[in-house]
Amino acid sequence: MKSLDAKAEELDAKSPFTHVRERFRRPDGTVYMGGHSLGALSSNVPAALEKAVLQEWGQGVVRSWIDWMPVLSALGERVGSLLGAAPGCTAVGDSTSVQLFNALTAAARLRPDRPVLLTDPGHFPTDRYLADSVARLLGLRVHRVAVPDAAEFLRAHGDEVGVAAYPAVDYRTGELWDLPKLTAMAHGAGALTVWDVSHAVGAMPLDLARHDVDFAVGCTYKYLSGGPGAPAFVYAAPRHQEFLDQPLTGWLGHAEPFSGEEAYRPAPGIERTRIGTPPMLSALALNAALDVYDDVELFEVRSESLSLTSFLIDCADELLAGRGFEVVTPRQENQRGSHVALRHPDAYPLVRALIERGVIGDMREPDLVRFGCNALYVTHEDVYRCVVTLRDVVDAGEHRDPRFRLRKAFG
Amino acid sequence: MKSLDAKAEELDAKSPFTHVRERFRRPDGTVYMGGHSLGALSSNVPAALEKAVLQEWGQGVVRSWIDWMPVLSALGERVGSLLGAAPGCTAVGDSTSVQLFNALTAAARLRPDRPVLLTDPGHFPTDRYLADSVARLLGLRVHRVAVPDAAEFLRAHGDEVGVAAYPAVDYRTGELWDLPKLTAMAHGAGALTVWDVSHAVGAMPLDLARHDVDFAVGCTYKYLSGGPGAPAFVYAAPRHQEFLDQPLTGWLGHAEPFSGEEAYRPAPGIERTRIGTPPMLSALALNAALDVYDDVELFEVRSESLSLTSFLIDCADELLAGRGFEVVTPRQENQRGSHVALRHPDAYPLVRALIERGVIGDMREPDLVRFGCNALYVTHEDVYRCVVTLRDVVDAGEHRDPRFRLRKAFG
Numbered sequence: 001m002k003s004l005d006a007k008a009e010e011l012d013a014k015s016p017f018t019h020v021r022e023r024f025r026r027p028d029g030t031v032y033m034g035g036h037s038l039g040a041l042s043s044n045v046p047a048a049l050e051k052a053v054l055q056e057w058g059q060g061v062v063r064s065w066i067d068w069m070p071v072l073s074a075l076g077e078r079v080g081s082l083l084g085a086a087p088g089c090t091a092v093g094d095s096t097s098v099q100l101f102n103a104l105t106a107a108a109r110l111r112p113d114r115p116v117l118l119t120d121p122g123h124f125p126t127d128r129y130l131a132d133s134v135a136r137l138l139g140l141r142v143h144r145v146a147v148p149d150a151a152e153f154l155r156a157h158g159d160e161v162g163v164a165a166y167p168a169v170d171y172r173t174g175e176l177w178d179l180p181k182l183t184a185m186a187h188g189a190g191a192l193t194v195w196d197v198s199h200a201v202g203a204m205p206l207d208l209a210r211h212d213v214d215f216a217v218g219c220t221y222k223y224l225s226g227g228p229g230a231p232a233f234v235y236a237a238p239r240h241q242e243f244l245d246q247p248l249t250g251w252l253g254h255a256e257p258f259s260g261e262e263a264y265r266p267a268p269g270i271e272r273t274r275i276g277t278p279p280m281l282s283a284l285a286l287n288a289a290l291d292v293y294d295d296v297e298l299f300e301v302r303s304e305s306l307s308l309t310s311f312l313i314d315c316a317d318e319l320l321a322g323r324g325f326e327v328v329t330p331r332q333e334n335q336r337g338s339h340v341a342l343r344h345p346d347a348y349p350l351v352r353a354l355i356e357r358g359v360i361g362d363m364r365e366p367d368l369v370r371f372g373c374n375a376l377y378v379t380h381e382d383v384y385r386c387v388v389t390l391r392d393v394v395d396a397g398e399h400r401d402p403r404f405r406l407r408k409a410f411g
Numbered sequence: 412m413k414s415l416d417a418k419a420e421e422l423d424a425k426s427p428f429t430h431v432r433e434r435f436r437r438p439d440g441t442v443y444m445g446g447h448s449l450g451a452l453s454s455n456v457p458a459a460l461e462k463a464v465l466q467e468w469g470q471g472v473v474r475s476w477i478d479w480m481p482v483l484s485a486l487g488e489r490v491g492s493l494l495g496a497a498p499g500c501t502a503v504g505d506s507t508s509v510q511l512f513n514a515l516t517a518a519a520r521l522r523p524d525r526p527v528l529l530t531d532p533g534h535f536p537t538d539r540y541l542a543d544s545v546a547r548l549l550g551l552r553v554h555r556v557a558v559p560d561a562a563e564f565l566r567a568h569g570d571e572v573g574v575a576a577y578p579a580v581d582y583r584t585g586e587l588w589d590l591p592k593l594t595a596m597a598h599g600a601g602a603l604t605v606w607d608v609s610h611a612v613g614a615m616p617l618d619l620a621r622h623d624v625d626f627a628v629g630c631t632y633k634y635l636s637g638g639p640g641a642p643a644f645v646y647a648a649p650r651h652q653e654f655l656d657q658p659l660t661g662w663l664g665h666a667e668p669f670s671g672e673e674a675y676r677p678a679p680g681i682e683r684t685r686i687g688t689p690p691m692l693s694a695l696a697l698n699a700a701l702d703v704y705d706d707v708e709l710f711e712v713r714s715e716s717l718s719l720t721s722f723l724i725d726c727a728d729e730l731l732a733g734r735g736f737e738v739v740t741p742r743q744e745n746q747r748g749s750h751v752a753l754r755h756p757d758a759y760p761l762v763r764a765l766i767e768r769g770v771i772g773d774m775r776e777p778d779l780v781r782f783g784c785n786a787l788y789v790t791h792e793d794v795y796r797c798v799v800t801l802r803d804v805v806d807a808g809e810h811r812d813p814r815f816r817l818r819k820a821f822g
Contacts, residue, residue, distance in 0.1 A: 025465075025469045026472075027469065027471070027472055028470065032472060034472055034473040037473045038473040041464065041465075041468050041469035041472075049460055049461075049464055049692070050457070050460075050461070053452065053456060053638075054436075054452075056639075057452050057638060057639060058436045058451075058452035059439065060438070061437075061438055061449055062449040062773060063766065063771065064639070065449075068639060094505065094687075095686060095688055095690075096687055096688070097663075097687030097688075098659065098686060098687060101658070101659055121673075124662070125668075125671055126661045126687060129660040129665070129674075129675035130661065132674070132675060133659070133675070137658060219688070221688070227468060227691070227692055228468060228475070228479060228690075228691035229692075229694070230690065232687070247548060248508065248509065248512055248541070248544070249540040249541060250508030250537045250540065251508065251535070251536040252508075252537075254536065254540070257536075258775075260536055262532075262539070263540075264544070275508045275509060276505075276506025276507055276508030276509060276537060276643070277506055277507070277508075277630070277632070277640045278640045279506075279641065279642060279693035280640045281460070281638055281639065281640075281690075281692050281693045281696050282691070282693045285464070285692050355474065362473060
């Protein structure tokens with residue numbers, strides 16, 4: 001049997017992204033497996049931001065808005081093209097939480113006679129909390145039904161469901177849900193779908209238009225590497241845009257933002273999802289970061305990502321056997337996102353000890369170690385070093401160091 | 412009588428901010444009077460952003476959140492100190508629109524039995540639109556009553572009013588409203604106040620704590636010069652924080668954001684107003700921009716600002732007489748913010764022609780030319796040149812050039 005390190009070398013030699021990797025400035029002396037949380041810095045960003053600050057803000061000042069606004073619209077289209085969206089269906093701005101609140105409310109208002117908001121009990125916290133908040137404001141009931149049981153629920157009670165809000169990928173386990181099937185099931189019951197694709201966008205084709213998704217939101221700082229807190233996005237199917245009635249009726253979503261009209265009159269198309277003045281420096285960093293996708297095919301990203309996560313699971317099986325780890329990410333490729341989660345009771349100190357060794361992953365309570373495989377810059381060699389280091393940390397008991405037990409606020 | 416240019420020179424010689432002006436990089440070859448819309452670039456920003464990108468994001472990557480989160484909290488305190496807030500009452504993030512939606516809803520929920528949301532018919536569009544949206548969601552009625560009539564309305568119908576939402580400064584005319592008096596009137600009627608201080612913060616002391624203001628929101632890209640779309644802020648009086656029940660229940664406002672708890676449990680204190688992941692690059696630019704206030708006293712800013720706006724009105728009276736202009740900004744100092752608005756039927760082409768001449772102001776529909784006097788970098792000499800140029804433009808008929816009549820999206 002070929003050794004894992006030889007296999008890593010062989011697989012990396014076949015990577016279509018060797019030249020792409022050089023476009024990222026990964027942290028020196030580390031193996032960076034945290035791109036499912038915050039993507040690495042793309043080389044185009046520093047110069048773009050310097051220009052944004054010195055020239056556009058410094059010299060252009062308020063005059064630069066005339067150039068910035070088209071960048072914002074173009075940003076929507078760039079993200080949209082990575083979602084499989086038709087033009088005019090995607091807008092960038094605000095945080096995922098804010099976009100989700102807007103989208104959930106707007107979707108529920110399109111199904112005014114249906115009292116149930118169906119969502120995932122394992123959804124990302126912000127998605128769960130905001131579903132409760134929207135339900136309270138609109139007088140709806142939240143039903144929490146896990147994805148595997150959602151089809152059955154929709155069959156039995158679908159006529160009560162206005163909106164089904166689910167994640168494309170589970171943020172803890174990395175499980176990829178069947179978005180086309182659940183969307184079709186919801187539609188079959190007359191409900192609308194709001195997908196949070198934060199853990200999928202940029203890592204795989206999503207084909208939102210082809211799958212007839214109603215609404216989607218997501219963040220741009222994970223696989224898209226847009227920078228810390230980079231603006232989020234919203235997708236709305238063309239058929240809903242004209243009727244989209246959102247609660248955050250900010251001035252920039254108005255048909256004529258500078259008219260000062262007395263009443264809110266939404267802009268045509270996706271522009272109506274805009275709210276207030278967007279954080280342009282963060283938006284311009286995102287815009288530069290997206291350049292990396294200009295000559296990248298998402299099906300190749302997906303294929304390389306699966307190769308990396310498969311290899312990570314192989315490494316875990318072989319190198320971590322008998323050390324208390326459980327691979328919780330599905331082994332079946334069509335059920336897997338782009339990160340791998342390992343369950344271990346010492347997840348937190350393990351991740352801290354790993355970081356001390358220069359291998360950067362993260363953890364989710366109570367017991368999951370997560371490693372993100374952004375195919376654009378992570379190699380099989382990285383994956384191998386990551387798992388070998390994890391084994392060495394466990395074997396040396398480095399995670400038992402008391403200073404790794406103390407929780408940091410942002411560990 | 413002393414000539415205006417001699418007077419400008421004399422007044423500038425007395426300015427307490429000669430050394431501060433050098434901390435800004437104003438656009439070359441221009442007179443920048445647009446700081447009430449987008450503040451000029453502060454010299455500390457470029458290096459801070461370069462460090463944020465190359466070191467914090469590039470090298471620290473996801474590990475940097477442990478440093479960024481305390482910066483966010485400190486940012487709240489820095490802005491709070493400019494509001495006259497006690498510590499722990501101010502948070503920075505999102506857009507003014509989003510903060511306003513949260514604050515209006517939270518305020519209205521503190522007065523559940525009062526059906527009226529009182530607001531200014533001349534409020535900034537986002538404030539008007541969001542008042543309508545919040546009223547619709549909570550089943551309230553919006554009453555639009557101008558500030559001069561608000562006292563009378565509160566006397567007659569105050570027991571129905573839950574929330575009074577007003578601007579500190581009128582965004583068009585630059586009129587400064589009597590925040591202490593209206594706050595006291597609202598409290599006398601049992602109502603709460605939500606102030607939008609976007610056009611006041613950084614230009615004058617606000618003393619929100621002393622005046623017992625309940626809630627305030629505002630932007631940081633005008634007088635605070637935080638950068639295009641820099642994050643907004645919210646102020647909440649200590650007495651309300653424990654009961655603050657906001658609609659945008661994002662993960663970052665949770666008491667333990669990483670616990671993944673099933674239900675939303677708000678953080679103690681002002682941290683509960685957080686929503687989603689904040690745009691850190693924009694926040695770090697703001698943080699560097701605020702350095703300029705470290706050795707600046709707001710009462711001196713206010714005094715210099717009044718000197719500038721008074722001088723602008725004097726220049727307008729003398730230089731623009733008989734040219735169709737009307738000074739709409741109050742001549743009484745305690746009724747004036749930090750910009751001056753001149754009414755003229757050709758406001759739009761005049762501003763375009765002025766920009767062509769290197770004098771940057773802006774306009775608001777239908778007929779107001781606005782000039783912002785940020786005392787930290789605008790001089791009396793700038794003011795003089797601005798008004799002289801405006802006179803010259805009018806006299807030469809430069810604004811009649813057809814290309815200045817065509818509206819740009821962001822003029």
